[in-house]
Amino acid sequence: MTRIARWLLSLALACGMQSALSVDPAAHYAQHCAACHGADRLGGMGPALLPESLERLRASELDSVLRDGRAATQMPAFGPTLAAPELQALARWLRTAPAAAPQWSADAIRASHVVMHAPGTLPARPVFSADPQNLFVVVEAGSHHMTVLDGDKLAPIHRLATRFALHGGPKFSRDGRYVFMASRDGWVSKYDLWNLAYVAEIRVGINTRNVAVSDDGRWVLAGNTLPRTLVLLRADDLSLVRVIDVRGRNGDVSRVSAVYDAAPRHSFVAALKDIAEVWEIPYADAAGKPLASLAPRAIVLDDVLDDFFFDQPYRHILGASRSGGGQVIDLDQGRKVASLALGGMPHLGSGITWELGGHAVMASPDLGQGRIPVIDMQDWRMVAAIPTNGPGFFLRSHENSRYAWADAMMSPRRDTLQVIDKQTLQVAGSVTPSPGRTAAHVEFTRDGRHALVSLMERDGAIVVYDAATLQEVKRIPMDKPIGKYNVFNKTTRSAGTSH
Ligand code: HEC
Known part of the structure; x- marks a missing residue:
């Protein structure tokens, strides 16, 4: 001493x-x-x-x-x-970071890898009679469970425990058989919906945003905030392929905001939180032939964009920056092609598209004010701002429905969803599943006939509505159901839902 x-x-x-x-x-x-x-x-x-x-x-x-x-x-x-x-x-x-930044090396990732059922060992047919394309998975955040719901009978067929705090929405393989989940603490899990069994797990980081699955079924990409990495896995058994450090042109490292599968482009896209770049990682050429090296291509931006909407062909990204500005990025040209004069705090990640007067339009909630901006996808101009009860988080529709459903989750009217007519751009009705209790996040059945609403409370429920008459059809008790995902709508990239 x-x-x-x-x-x-x-x-x-x-x-x-x-x-x-x-x-x-x-x-x-x-x-x-x-x-x-x-x-x-x-x-x-x-x-x-x-x-x-x-x-x-x-x-x-x-x-x-x-x-x-x-x-x-x-x-x-x-x-x-x-x-x-x-x-x-x-x-x-x-709330204070440790003096030494926590590490999670490739060796640590490999050491965490567990395979419960090797690829090809479980039967390739469902163990239940429900339509496997019309299943929903419901993420119940209350006690960290997931419920598998039959979308025709509107009844649960199975309930499973998940890792602590799933993040970013589960993703399906294109045939709908497998669901991939990421947890806040970095666990990626692969679950076989047809056999109702986990098949593999691996811990890719310490703090993870989400995963994306390649359309060809070969790869899973995870985006981390801790450490600053993207982690590429084989989709069949979740084994580690490569850890990609996220470092921009100027040498700065960045957290990942989210990763996406841009299926029509055969590539992954990563939104980055701390640097003014978007990364694209092609996994196949234009003809769909798999590429050997999955190397990231950086697109340099004017501003950091960490909330994205893709147009249906995945040619353009509409992005919002934290300063409130918006940009349109052309992924083919690799540059900004327009500014978006949206104002407010658009939540582009929950945007949806439809046809209005012969034009494709895009609409998204606004996190800061009670309105839904509508943008023309040809000239990128705002054609309307539909007034709503209050700032909301999600907007959802379906090709077969004339309505889009908007919540007002960030306002005193968080118990009510408003239903907007996509052609008149007027509020056509509303539902209040339980006065005073938070209702948000809508997902449609495969055919668009029913809209499922989350009552996001510990003793909550999925409340099923007739999507045309807005009458309540059924209530299924759930433990804080924060999100639900329909196999068909997600795997066909329905224009009415975020992908
Ligand atoms: C016997 C095991 C155990 C001990 C000891 C323990 N915890 Fe926990 N803790 C847990 C578990 C399990 C959870 C997750 C609970 C749940 O499912 O919500 C948890 C949750 C938490 C959470 C909430 C995390 C979140 O994101 O919601 C905090 C904060 C926390 N613990 C802090 C502490 C602190 C500080 C101590 C020591 C003073 C401690 N815990 C001791 C098991 C433990």
Whole structure:
């Protein structure tokens, strides 16, 4: 011990800092939390606890989890063990990044890989009689489950546990047999819907945004925020192919906002959060012949774009920047071809398209104000702004429905969905499944006849409506159903839903 350290220690003891020392949150973490959440905070039996992991947890929620634990889970209450200031210090410490940036190497990824059923070992036919093209998977965030729903009978056929906090929407293989999920903490899982069984799992990162599956069924690409990587996997058994560092032309690293499969282009597209670039990773040539090397091509932008909409041919990206500006990027030319004068905070990622007066138009919710901007896809001009109850998150329709459904999730009217006539651009009706309780995220059955709405509460439900009459047909209880995905609408890239 140096002289100064010894002096500091004696001073601390002399000043009666015993109690101050016991507020050391790192020591409390090591003693009370590390066994479940990992000494390195990367997770274990419990989830990862880094600032990125806790981004979506409100301050009050973090406080109450530490104090009261989580009912019906392994997370204990620490109110009885630790004093309020100690819990506060612990909460602050969890929001602080560790001194050394956490690592997740290719070796760590490989070591996490588990294959439950090798490719080709399970029968290639469904174990149930429901139409496999009209299945829904419903993500129940409350207790981390997924329900497989028969879209004809509108009844569950199976319920399975998932990894903690699925992120970014599950993705289907083109034949609809497999569903690929990403979890917040970096787990990618492959599930066989026909056999109702997991087939493989791998942890690709510490904090992950989402996955995309190539249209040819060969590859899965995952986008991470921690570390700053894209991870390419073989789709058959999820084995690691390559880790791609996300580093821009100027040398800066970037988090990934989202990855997409641009099926008509035979490529993946990655939206990047910190650098003004979009990356495209072609996996086949124009004739669909697989490429040997999947090398990223960077398209340089004027501004960072981290929320995207693709037109139906995947030729153009409509992107919004955080400063509120919008750009149209032509992926063939690899450059910006127009500005979007949208204003507000359009949520382009939830955009949909349809035909209006012989033109393709695109509409998306606005996260900041109660309106739905509608854009002409030929000259990129805003042709209408439909007033709604309040700022919303999702907009959904179906080729066979005249209506688009909009929520007002970010407003006091979060319990009501408004139904917009796609030809008159007027609000034609509304539904309020349960007054005072959040209702959002609509998905249609394969034929467009029914619209399924999420009542996003712990004792929530999927509420099924007749899509033409807006009459309630059925209520199926669910534990915080945040999203639902119809095999047919997703695998055919319906214009009425985001992809
Ligand atoms: C016996 C195992 C165990 C111990 C010990 C434990 N936790 Fe947990 N913790 C869990 C589990 C499991 C969850 C996930 C609960 C759920 O499903 O929502 C969790 C959830 C959490 C969450 C919520 C994370 C989120 O994103 O919603 C926080 C924060 C948390 N724990 C902090 C702590 C802290 C701090 C300590 C120590 C003071 C601790 N935990 C000790 C098992 C544990």
